[in-house]
Amino acid sequence: MVCPHCSNPTDVVNSRKQRRTNAIWRRRRCTSCQTVFTTLEGIDLQSVLRVAQTPTALQPFSRDRLFISIYESCKHRPTALMDASNLTQQVITLLTGVQTQPGLIDRVTIIQTVHRVLKRFDKAAATYYAAYHLL
Numbered sequence: 314m315v316c317p318h319c320s321n322p323t324d325v326v327n328s329r330k331q332r333r334t335n336a337i338w339r340r341r342r343c344t345s346c347q348t349v350f351t352t353l354e355g356i357d358l359q360s361v362l363r364v365a366q367t368p369t370a371l372q373p374f375s376r377d378r379l380f381i382s383i384y385e386s387c388k389h390r391p392t393a394l395m396d397a398s399n400l401t402q403q404v405i406t407l408l409t410g411v412q413t414q415p416g417l418i419d420r421v422t423i424i425q426t427v428h429r430v431l432k433r434f435d436k437a438a439a440t441y442y443a444a445y446h447l448l
């Protein structure tokens with residue numbers, strides 16, 4: 314990883330496992346300008362998880378698509394962007410335990426999981442999501 318300011322090499326000065334999100338957090342320091350910044354290493358879900366739209370139509374999992382569907386449902390909130398980001402991570406964590414077979418998840422399971430998480434978080438967001446995705 315190179316420095317975002319001067320493109321020189323960096324060293325890792327601190328590192329921690331994030332058990333809840335299955336990620337590794339690292340503090341890095343530039344060897345030249347001494348800038349300190351954080352990186353997060355996580356699984357590229359698109360490379361390991363497929364979504365069954367129908368039993369025969371499979372698509373790579375898209376975190377962006379999930380985020381947008383949640384963000385659209387939270388738009389009425391002043392903190393929609395941050396809320397959608399946190400909720401997306403929460404849903405992804407829940408989805409790792411409900412794959413029908415390793416690497417495969419049903420589209421309906423994703424929708425039901427998002428709806429359940431939204432219902433606990435914000436009733437209006439859940440209603441919007443249901444109207445758009447559950448009919």
Ligand SMILES: [Zn+2]
Nearest residue numbers: 316319343346
């Ligand atoms: Zn630098």
